Amino acid sequence: MARTKEFDPDAALRSALELFWRRGYEATSMADLVEHLGIGRASIYATFGNKRELYLKALDRYAEHRDAALLAELSAPGPALPAVRGVVRRFAAESTAEHSRLAGCFVTNTAAELAPHDQAAARRVELSWGHIETLLHSALVRAQAQGELPAGRDPQGLARMLLVFFQGARVVGKASADPGRVRDAAEQMLTLLD
Template sequence: MARSKEFDPDAVLQSALELFWRRGYEATSMADLVEHLGIGRASIYATYGNKRELYLKALDRYGESRDPHLLRQLSRPGPALPAVRSVVRGFAAEAADDARRRAGCFVTNTAAELAPHDTAAARRVELSWEHLETLLHSALVRAQEQGELPPERDPRALARMLLVLMQGLRVVGKASADPGRVRDAAEQALALLD
C-alpha cells in the first residue's frame, strides 16, 4: 500500500516559490529548501524533482496566480485606456513600495538570473512576457477602436514599449531607494498614450 503524503504539496510549492522569489535560484540550496519547507530531501525529489524542477514549478505557479488578475484588469468592458494606465501605475507602485520592491518580480528575477543560460527558464519568461504583451495589445486595440487612442498610434509597438517599461520598473525599483524614479518613468511613458 502506497504511503500518503504527510504534507500539502500545493502549500509546500507556494512556500518554495516564496523562498526562491526572495533569495533567487543560486542562493537557495537544497538544505535551505529542506529547512524552509519542513520536509525531507527525499520528499522534495519524489514530489517535485530536483531543485531546478522545483524552481520551474514555482515559476509556473507564480504565472498562474498573476495572469488572471491582469486579464481581468485589461479586459473589463468600457474604456480600455484607464485599465492600461492602472496596470502600468500598479507595476510602478509595486516597484516603489519599500515592503515589496526588494523581492522584485519573480519572472524579472528569473530573466536576469537564469534565462541567459537556462532554456526552460527563458521559455517561461518569454511566455510570461508574450502573455502580458498580448493583454496590453488587445486593450490598446480596443482603446483605438473606441477612439481613446489616436488612429496613427501602433498598438503593438506601444504594448511592447509598455512591457519593456514595466519590466524595467521592476529592475530599477528593486535596486533604487528613490520611488520617484519609477513613478516618473511610468508617467512619462503613459503620456505617450495621449
C-alpha cells in the same frame, strides 16, 4: 499500498516560490528548501523533482497567478485605456513599495539570473512576456476601437514599450531607494497613450 503525503503540495510549492523569489535560484540550497518547507528532502524530490524542477514549477505558478490578475484588469468591460493606465501605475507602485521592492518580479529575476544559460527558464520568461504583451496589445486595440487611443498609434509597439517599461521598472525599483525615479518614468510613459 502507497503512502499518503503528509504535507500539502500546493502549500509547499507556494512556500518554495516565496523562498526562491526572495533569495534567487543560486542562493537557495536544497537544505534551505527542506528547512523552509518543513518537509524532507526525499519528499521534495518525490513530489517536485530536483531543485531546478521545483524552481521551474514555482515560476509557472507565479506566472499563472500574475497573468490571471492582469487578464482580469485588462479585459474588464468598459473603457480600456483607464485599465491600461491603472496597470502602469500599479506596476510603478509595486516596483517601489517597500514590502515588495527588494523582491522584484520573479520573472524578471529569472530573466536576469537563469535565462541567459537555462533554456527552460528562458522559454518560460519569453512565454510570460509574450502573454503580457498580448494582453496589453488586446487592451490597446480595444481602446483604439473605442476611440480612446488615437488612430495613429501603434498598439503592438505600445504594448512592447509597456512590457519593456514594466521589466525595467522592476529592476530599477529593486535597486534604487528613490521611488520617484520609477513613478516619474511611469507618468511620462502614460503621456504616450494620449
